[in-house]
Every structure is written in C-alpha cells, then in structure tokens.
Amino acid sequence: MTSIATEQTQAVLLQPGVVAIQQAAVPEPGPHQVLIEVAVVGICGSDVHYFDHGRIGDFVVEQPLVLGHEASGTIRALGSAVVDRQVGQRVAMEPQETCGRCTQCLSGRYNLCADVQFFATPPVNGAFAQYVVLESYRAHPVPDSMSDEAAALIEPLSVGVWANQKAGVQPGDRVLVTGAGPVGLVCADVARARGAAWVGVSDTNDFRLQTALQRGANQVINAAAGPLTEQIEPVDVILECSGATPAVHAAFAAAAPAARVVLVGMGTPQMELPVAMIQIKELTVTGTFRYANCYPAAISLAASGVVDLDGLVTGQYELSEAAEALQAAKKNPQTLKPMVYPGR
C-alpha cells in the first residue's frame, strides 16, 4: 500500500441540510477487504431523505454520517487474505456487510441479516469519500466497456433485478410498473429484459413517462388521466415503485387472478389495502428490502446493453457540491440521477 494517500476528503452530513467537507484517514482494509478509490456515486432517494429529515423510520442520524451507497471505483489495495481480487480492477460496490452466520445469511437471504451494515445507513458511513473499504466479494468486477457511472448504478439496477426475481417475471407476463423514478424505470427495463409480453408504466410526471417510453416500455399511463382499469388490460405482475396509496389501489384493481405484486417503493408504514381482492384473486404480495445475490445479473444486463444505465444520469457534481447534488431533484423535476465524483 505504499503509494496510497493516508488522508482523504469526505462529504459528511452533520445535521439535516448541512454537509461539510472534511479530512479523514484513509481506512486500512481488513484481511478479507479491499481498499477502493471511489470513482462516482449516484444520489438515491434515501440519501436525499437523510439530508432533508435526518432519519428514515427507525434509522436516525445521530452522529456525522457520510452519505452515498451507489458507488463504483478501482481497487487500490488488498487485505492480507484476499486472493480473489487484484489491484487495479474496476468494480461496482455492493454496499453491505453481513454476518454470514445467522439463519437469514445461511438461507441465502443475507439482505435480511439483522446485523447487516449498509453504506450510508446510520451509523455506517457511505461512499461520499475518496476511499472506502469493502469485503472483497462485495467488490464486483465490471468490464472495461462499462462506464464508471453505469458501474455505480448497478446498485439501483440490483433493486430492479430483485423485484423482478421476486415477481418471477417471464415471457408472456403483462407487467405494470407504478412510479417512474429511477427504480421504477429499471424495474421496467428488467421486466423487458426477462421477456415480459407487455410492460406498462404509470406515473403523473410526463417527463418520466416519456423516459419510460424511450427506454422501451410498451405503454405509459398518466395516472391522473382516469381509472387505470379503463386504460389497460389486467396484468400478471405489479412492481409498485411509487409508495403512493392511490397507485397501489389502482394497481390492485388492475391485477389479474393469481397476479404477483411486489411493493418496492416505500410510503407510509401503514396502508389500507384491498385484502378481499388479495383473497378472491389469490394475489401474492411481497416487498423488497434491498437485494441479495443480484449484482452479477445486474452487471450482465448493463454490460450487454439490454439496460441503459448511462441514460439515467442527469447531472455531475464534485464532492464539494454534494449538498447541491442532494437538492437537484427538488430544483428540477426532470432529475433522475445526479452523480457525485469524489476524485475530481
């Protein structure tokens, strides 16, 4: 590790609305970890929420927190026991560490590990920094042809991969995505990539609907234009990415018998649901909490060009402009993914 700097710059959330640029030590990788020089970090809605409110549900920012968990970079040093990675490899970072010993981890559901440490979730620091350390197997190599931005956005794409996997989308399925933010857009992309017969996307933001259409949706529906069931045929799968109660109700009404519903978007903790419909149609409803084992599939979908991640980028910011990046969506409704470059 001779040529690595010992000091680095981070953007730290001190309190709601206040981000400071600070110096910090470059961390040393543990035996099974790698040290990664961060290339670029996408802004997620959760970052914005912590910036605005200092908390998400039970997760409260009680000490200075480095935000950012959609990140790519280059491996600069290896822990003493690492044999499966090399210095110089470009990687997409899967931003979580799990215990590997609990029932959830042992069952392949490590995203439900009670001891998970996830980037930018208090009190775990994220990637608005020049260097981070990560377990080697969470640093997924990407091909040379993939941009740093796309490598960073493997993270939200994994959310879409996971939602589609939970829904079991396959050829012949009619898939409705409610909510056309970045996660809704990649959910629609992955549904198409899995061979769905029809992918419809609903939202109330016409820019986002046009984006969905350009990315390959078969139909876009402005939810404000009238009852959804009058605009589309029944659907086999619903990927709910809005967190909005009216969207959820409209979607359930459009569900075909035995449809699968995945609640991806987070809204209110409690929501009135049409349970009689769940029973009479025997719908299967589940939710997603991050993802497990999705990075390889996401990387392959992006690398092959089936999913266009670069097209989601709507702004580029230096680390010193992190606060501005976090407010981009508020200022411009056409914002999808502002990107922060700690190395610039």
Added chain:
Amino acid sequence: MTSIATEQTQAVLLQPGVVAIQQAAVPEPGPHQVLIEVAVVGICGSDVHYFDHGRIGDFVVEQPLVLGHEASGTIRALGSAVVDRQVGQRVAMEPQETCGRCTQCLSGRYNLCADVQFFATPPVNGAFAQYVVLESYRAHPVPDSMSDEAAALIEPLSVGVWANQKAGVQPGDRVLVTGAGPVGLVCADVARARGAAWVGVSDTNDFRLQTALQRGANQVINAAAGPLTEQIEPVDVILECSGATPAVHAAFAAAAPAARVVLVGMGTPQMELPVAMIQIKELTVTGTFRYANCYPAAISLAASGVVDLDGLVTGQYELSEAAEALQAAKKNPQTLKPMVYPGR
C-alpha cells in the same frame, strides 16, 4: 336409474331468515355426471351469512337458493359417459364445476375460473337436498372406514390443506394460526401433519382454544391477554383465519423475516396493513379462495387419522331443522360444526 325416486325434498332459503322445505325433481346426471344421494351436510359460516344477510359481498341471493356445500353421499346413478365411478360408492363432494378451458383452469388454478359454479353460491343450488348431481371427477371416493360426517368435512379440511400448501409449511417451521373456528382448527391440524416444529393458535374464545390444544396445538394464546409478541417467539408462517384486523396486526408483528402469511378468513374488504413490515421483513402475503386439487390430500389426512374430523361435529339436524342448524352457532358459542342429514 330405475330405483331412484323422481321427487325429492330440499331446504330452500327464500329470504334472509326464512328456509322452506320444498319438493323438487330429482335431477338427471349429464353424460359425465353422477347422481348422489346426500348423506350429510356441514354448516359453513357462508351458509349462515346467506341465511342472515341474503348476500356475501357481490353474491346476492335473488331467487330461492338451496344452501349447503360441505357434503357427502352415495352414488346412485351414472351419466352415460361415466367410466371412473360406480353406483354405490361413498364419496366426498367437491362442490364446484369449472370450465376447463380458461387460462386459470389450464394453469391448474381452477378455483380462480371466472365461470366457476359453486354449490350454495347464488344462483347455484347446494346440497340441502336428498339428491344432487356432480361431475364424476368431483365425487371423490372415500374409504369405508371414514364416517359420512368426516367425508362431508373434507370440504373445510381442503381449505386448510390449501392454506398450508400456499404457505409451504414444512418441518422446522413455527406456524401461528389466528382464529380457532373450524377452519382455523383444521389449518392447525394440517400444519402439524406437515411436520411444523411448533403450531400456536390464538383466539379470544377459551372453548375454541381448549379444542385447539386437545387437537394437538403446541400452544394456545388468548389474544385478549396482552400483546402477542410478548407471548410467543417470531413465527415463520401465519395462517390468518379470523378476518379480524387486530389479529392480523398482531400476527404481522410476530412474523419472522421472510415469513409467509396466508389470509384465509374473510373480514372487511379493505384493511389497513403494515406495508413497511411487508417490505422490511420481505414477508409474502397471499389469500385463499376455496382450493384446487386438495381433496385427495385431505381424504388421506382424514383417513389416516392424522386429522380428526368427527371431533368437529357439535350437532345433528334433520333437513326440516335446517334453519335451526343455521342458527346453532348464534345460540351456543361452543358450536363448531352442526350437521344436516337430508335422508333422515
């Protein structure tokens, strides 16, 4: 069909609260149907609901209706094309006819067939009658050792088989059944029969809880005694058989990560649910609408003695006493299954 009577007696619901005994023609079996002399019919909550209110949701009794769909009997005549059944066979009746041609039927989900005709669901008559006809393959032979009452109660047992199958209950699972009415009891029975590590049953009726305990539940919980989560460890499966909102909320709180929840009991069409919990724990929630392909398994569980159906019988009535049977539960909270015998 020489020795079959041409006239028979039926108990007909004329309007809410009014059941008349009427004469009717004995039906002729179609080519693939069998004529069954009804032995005994169990009273279901849906029969009671039609009797009390004249409707269940969108199903409205608009013309005289023969109630009863939990029935057993003996085959007395065969349709011209029937080769898979014999006169004299004792059978449990699966009380539904489906189209066999739609997407749901062709996919093995015939219970979701839009053209289903189900006994005692308006305008389809049920089994409070001396004779009924049924497609031959819906008349499931039962062994000699099985009582007529048990053969009739294969119907509600099938509900329990279906719920457990949807939940995928297997050895090692901790299973919570909320609501200890007849369906809740058989749901618990089947969970035990599938090797669940622990089966707990909650209710507020101590008689029912004691019944659950006697039938083999590992623990019973009076839901009025305090928060469920303080009385039990987290559970892997919830079979919700109460339709009661507080029970649903208590159960969700007790769910382990990745738990499976099956909503069996019907309550209000809309219900506030803890959606954030569905997401954070990645619960899978589904409902049941009757059942499909469950009779053979239910018959085997009852025939082997693993599930005791005779023990559910709490009253015996002649056909002329059908109205009384329909009101038994109102008069005696220890009522489980009143049985009506059309042939007596």
Added chain:
Amino acid sequence: MTSIATEQTQAVLLQPGVVAIQQAAVPEPGPHQVLIEVAVVGICGSDVHYFDHGRIGDFVVEQPLVLGHEASGTIRALGSAVVDRQVGQRVAMEPQETCGRCTQCLSGRYNLCADVQFFATPPVNGAFAQYVVLESYRAHPVPDSMSDEAAALIEPLSVGVWANQKAGVQPGDRVLVTGAGPVGLVCADVARARGAAWVGVSDTNDFRLQTALQRGANQVINAAAGPLTEQIEPVDVILECSGATPAVHAAFAAAAPAARVVLVGMGTPQMELPVAMIQIKELTVTGTFRYANCYPAAISLAASGVVDLDGLVTGQYELSEAAEALQAAKKNPQTLKPMVYPGR
C-alpha cells in the same frame, strides 16, 4: 358454414416412405370447436421419423396417417357453443386435445394427460390438409403483423419456451444449448429473451453454429474441437437438444453446482448418465414432453421480434410435394424448416 367446401385434399402417410394425396370430407366442428383453413405447416423431426420408420417408440402408424402438427390458418366456421373466437381470425394451432378431468389436466400439466390427442401422433391425424378442426381455446389468435410461417412455428417455439421455463432461466444465468437444430436454436433464442447473461450453443454442424451466432448466441462451440470444459466456463443451465450421449456427458461435465438440466432432445431410451455428478453438484435434471400453456408467451416473443421465426424457413412446398418436404433435411444439411402450404 354455407361457403365452406365439403371436400378437401390431404397428404396421407400410407406406409414408411409413401405419402398419397387423397380427398376427404371437410370435418364439422363440434360445439366448442372451430374449423380452420390451414395456411402453412412446418416439418418437424417427428414427421420425418414417422415417414422414415413408421413409428416413434411405442407410437406405431398402423393406419393411414395425416402428418404435420406445426400449423397456422384462418378460422372459417365456429361450433355452436363458441363465443371466444370469430370467423376470419388468423390463428396458431396448439395441436392437442386433452381430457380436462384427470389429475394432470387439473394440475395444469395437461401435456401429461394420458388421454391427450396430439396431431400427427398415431392414430390422430395432423395438419397436412386443407381444413382441420380444433377446440376453440387451442386456436390462438396472432397479430396481423405475424406471417403465416411464424404463426405455424409458434409450435416449436413453444418447445423452447417450455424448456426455458422448466430451467427457470433468468438474468445472470449462463446457459448452454447442446444441439443447434430448430429446437436448439429457439431454446437459445428464448434463453436470450429471458435475459441470460451468456448463451452458448454447441453442435458439430458449422452451418447450424453460424445460424446460432447470427441469431444472437454469445458463443458457439464445435463439439468436435475438443473437450467442452476446455472451451467454456461452467454453466448454470443446460438445454440438451441433441439427444446425443456424448453431448449429454460433455454438458454435465460443464455444469456448475446446482445447475438445472433439461433434456429436450430425444435419443436412446436408456442412456448412461454421470449420476455421481448429479449428486455431488446437486444438479436438477428434467425432461420435456411437448409443453403446456406456452402459446401465449411464444406468440408474444415472436410478435415483438425478440425471436425471429421467419428466419428458420428454408424451403416451401405445395401439399403435393409433402414427401419431398419430408426428405429435404436428408438432401441438404442446411435445412432447418421446410414448410408445406396445403392451400396452394
């Protein structure tokens, strides 16, 4: 049915190698059937096998048999009870009739119905005829944009849809297809359409390998060029379409732990398999027998252009040239799909 001819022309297999053109009555559709004027019929390997050998395993041609089961056409008349189809609709024919009453049918596995009647499988006649009748729900409407040839080839595409569904191919999977005949090619197409990370195709026929490459395979492997395991990385899915023992063994050796293997191609009834490998890697091995519920998905994949069926056509024949069509593959190794047009 006033304008329909009462006589039609058929090509009938009289004995191995002998096909006669004969006149026959135009059949009348039963109550739930439609009468279809056949547009075009693809030649399947099974047609060729019956033509050459007069039998396939236990299925023996003991009376004159009309071959052909990959067929499209136009509905010309409706049975008395048909309400879900219209005269004039262009359709892909799913060439099977099943009982709808047995355990297999009721479970959604109608392809395993013991009473199935399948076109061109003795003693059931096929589609080398101007007119055929079919249950209405087996006549699947196709969009105007789809050619008659593509509509006919929905049949072999369904084989590929079914094989991929059995294997559960999904994004991230590395899929190996062994055997690049028409079925192997569409298996590879569907794997790609389901988002497989990598699709490799092996064969010993370079023309077929080039075709696979042009259709979108990521890699083609000439099986004669050396051990497969030296040419590719381990694979998650094997779709075996050759029926050749060496291909099967090479594929098993290339299987990653927990890989899924689907045996599509029929070879010898008995085959030596590496069972220790099935155990040590916990491979899942299954086979396909035709397909169930695959036409809608196949139609959507072809209609959207994701799978190119027209590109499989390598010859066009009039009905009177049926014998020639059946021998096309023998004469030209670059034959994929000879098509027979009964109406020309």
Added chain:
Amino acid sequence: MTSIATEQTQAVLLQPGVVAIQQAAVPEPGPHQVLIEVAVVGICGSDVHYFDHGRIGDFVVEQPLVLGHEASGTIRALGSAVVDRQVGQRVAMEPQETCGRCTQCLSGRYNLCADVQFFATPPVNGAFAQYVVLESYRAHPVPDSMSDEAAALIEPLSVGVWANQKAGVQPGDRVLVTGAGPVGLVCADVARARGAAWVGVSDTNDFRLQTALQRGANQVINAAAGPLTEQIEPVDVILECSGATPAVHAAFAAAAPAARVVLVGMGTPQMELPVAMIQIKELTVTGTFRYANCYPAAISLAASGVVDLDGLVTGQYELSEAAEALQAAKKNPQTLKPMVYPGR
C-alpha cells in the same frame, strides 16, 4: 478454560483396516468457535468405506484421519467472540465449516461450497475424539429430553430432511423409498412426518423391511419378490437410498407423471438411466450432497417424537473399540447404527 484437559484421546485411521488410539492436544476454539466434549458418535457408511478402502471416489486418506461425523456433546469452552452459546449446553454438531463468501454460500447452498471442510473427510479430522472445536453456529442446542444418541443421529436425520425437502413431499403424495438402511429409514420417517399419503419402502433385507414397517411405513416391498410395478401403484416421489442400479430402474418404472426423484444413495459414478421416461413423464431428478439448513428441522422432528432416533441404535462401543464398531455391519446384517462413546 481452566478446567479443560490439555490432552485427549482420539481414534485415528492409519491405513485401511488399522485404527490406533492416540493422544493429541485438546484444540483451542477460534474466536467464533466452541470447544465440545464429545458424548457419542454414530458410525456412517462413509466411515466404514474409508476404514475398508482408504478412499471414497476422489477423497483419499493420505495421512492419519480421525473418523466420525455424526456426533453430539457438551460445550466446554467458548471462543472469544462467541455470544450465542453457553458453556454446558448440549448440542448436535453440524460437522461442516464453509467459507460464507462464495456464490454457493451466499445463495443458501453452503453444502456446495467448494471450500467446505467436513468432519472425517480427508484431510479434515472427525469426532472419534474426546474434544472437537466447531463454529458456534454449527453447534445446535438440543432439549434436555433428547438423548445423546438421538442428538448424534440428527446428522443422518438431516440427510432425510434434505432429501424430502428437495422432493417437496407433502400431504397427498405417494412416496417410495428404495433401500432401508439408516438413511432410507429416516427418509421414510420424514416423508410420513410431512404428511405423505402413503410411504412404501423397498429392500431385499427382511430385517430392514420389518424395521421400516415398525417405524410406520404403510407398505414394505421385498424387491426380490417380483417387479415393483406389480406390487405398488404409481408413486409421486422416489427417495432412492440404495445406490443400486436395479432399484433405480424399478423405481423409475413406478414413477407417476411429474414425479420427483431424489438420488440419495451413492452407487456407481455412471449409471444407465431411462432418460426417455424422464422426458415422457417429465420426471424431475436430483441428488443430495449432505444438506444445508436442516439441523433445526431435524431436531424438532426428533424432539417431538415424530421420528424415533434412539430406535436406530444397534450397538455401543468405547473409543478403544472403534475398529470393532466400524466392522459391526459386516458381522451382523441387523446392524443399523453402532455408536461410539469417546468419553467412556
């Protein structure tokens, strides 16, 4: 760890047929490990095979090896980081350590981990010793009511749990177990515990068949008495525990359409299989390699009395008699489980 001895006694396989009693250091548990005083160890067929032949397939005994992997004991010391276990707890040992970082481990299939270290599989020592160390989460606490012998035999019971889970045995299923050795017996037990409608067991050893019958099998079949298909109805599940080619062929012939076959018993690496039958009946065939996540379920089945493990014990040996225990089966065909007690 003050009161723990520093020296202990082990039984070591020096070469085929030669076991020596040696002194060895008591190991120190690593940070996440526990030190266990071994109570009792069951003899497995693999132990016998190593004793007789010095190898199993590619696993060769090249240095002295401590055999035994079916073990129970009491925790005597904790590693520095262990918080989930206590000194004095009685445990069933899951005798494997896995990497927790590879695709297989992360997917919940840790039994397929390429870096697995399994007790008594060269070069990893087993439990014919007074003390062993184990990762804390592999030391599964058992209730006081469970005997040491039963706790040790949780290991083979886990094989049966895993096989049944792979087969998805559920109420209504007809299950055939071929081979009535200890693993076949517990496979049959678990099938019954999962509610199978019928469990049949075939073997050629009448003592074993009688044992199967006494344990609750519905029917036992002496495979030497004639074709299996003449003695039983078709079956939905086959749990093959004999490794014998004739048994495999007889079982496949008895398989119903869509039956699931699990190859548990190891026989020849290559075996001729009826592949046409796999295709025509669409059988699903898989194998088992040890098990994953099965101990909790196995413990619950034994603790509840549903599976009787004590009844499998057929001999008790001191550590100095290990060689004799390893030869018990050869001397007495009524041997099921000889048990070795290192502490006596």
